[in-house]
Amino acid sequence: MNEIREFVYLSDAKLQQFSQPRRFVLPGAVRLTTPAVGVDVDAPAADSERDRMRRLEKLDKYLGERAEWFAEPGLRPGRWVWFEAPLRCVTLQGEYRHMVLFADPAPGEDPHYEQETGCRLLLHGSARHLVGYTPVAVEGPALEGIDGGSSIGTTFLTTAGQAVRALSLEHDPVADGVMPPPTNLNGSGVRDLMNAVDARHGQAPGAWMCGLARVTVELPATESAARCLVASPLSVEYARDQA
Template sequence: MREVVYLSEGKLNEFLPEPRRALPAVKLHAGVSLAGINVETPAPDNARNLRRHLERVEKELDRHTAWYTEPDLTPGCWVQFEAPLNWVTLRGRHQDLVLFVDPAPDSVSPHQPDTNRRLLLHGSARHLLGRPPIQVDGPALTGLEGSGHSAGTIFVTNAGRVVSALAHAHDPLESGTGTAEENPPMSQTSMQRSGIRDLLAAVDAESSEASTHALMFGYARVSALLAETATEMGCLVASPLIVEYAN
């Protein structure tokens, strides 16, 4: 019995052969395994077809995708991962954004991989199938600067640009989000190193108070890659197709 935490049907749709056809409308019970799919229409084969399609896609990805710690990965490619992950949502306007983040390197985790690269997965909270994630305050997204005016000048922090980019990185082919061409890759401007660092630091600080990490595995498409330096770990930013408990 497999227990799925997150499943993006939009990404799953991308693997349908041409001509594209829509997957059956399904409703997934929160907190149960994939066996708990409830089909909204009276066609009993739809849920089985969905499971079979997911199994075929995972089998194909398992054959051809790289491990998330491998070098020379580029945005748009698919990776496999297995790592201890915390999952959180941010309070406020970006609460629909869910983040899966591996624990900080100095935290205690028996499953911490031996790598110089962290993992940051971003997706929509509506794709969560398990228990609700912890809500955290996250980093400062806006602030005030300047003293020439009483209200100052409102600006967006680097972390704010990163969060905004992740929150608007919709799956192609999902209702109302347009095609892949209409949702271009994230720009280097929106994914600044300092912004990613601030976001990771904020999630790490919250997770040290209430850790939710569990060993998980799955497949994700690379959004951005932060190279490691002599003093800082790298970070792979990716959008998951599926996240499952590994045990």
């Protein structure tokens, strides 16, 4: 029986980072969902789409043998990880709406998941890589502030604003010659961002999703917050065994 996979996010930019694979046999069909219809990518598919899926299957196998579990401690920027978690998909209102975020449950919301991982997960990417999925637009934390040191005041980026700016690239990190976000992201800014997502979705559970991602930064635990892994995904799909 052919394996059907239902994608939420698939980064062509990351696929293109890897060299063209040699010819091999596609083990099964891959399903891409769109707002109107699901398309089974198999023999009748266009050559370009078929090649795309073949490249993904090859890359899945290659990275699957090397990627680490996202909750493992000590992950350095640039490493590949695999994840499986209940995730919420959101965008921020305003000028950063081109960025998409996937965030796992807030503290205390899913005790079993929290105990199993001991680590929060925040994925960031470009909304143009979403596959037939419309994220919820949330009102994020204040990204700018006013310094009242003068009668006019000076506008400055808050810690959350600095984090969002660092993550909100038009293109995926390390793709198309764009440098990845700095690894010295302000931890409090990232957590302010996650708190805003948590507040918007406090009563709505996320769907179980899995995939592969490249580490942007690992934020250490603090007295009030768990360790947090920030990463940019290659793929995000619905987890079949959690359906």
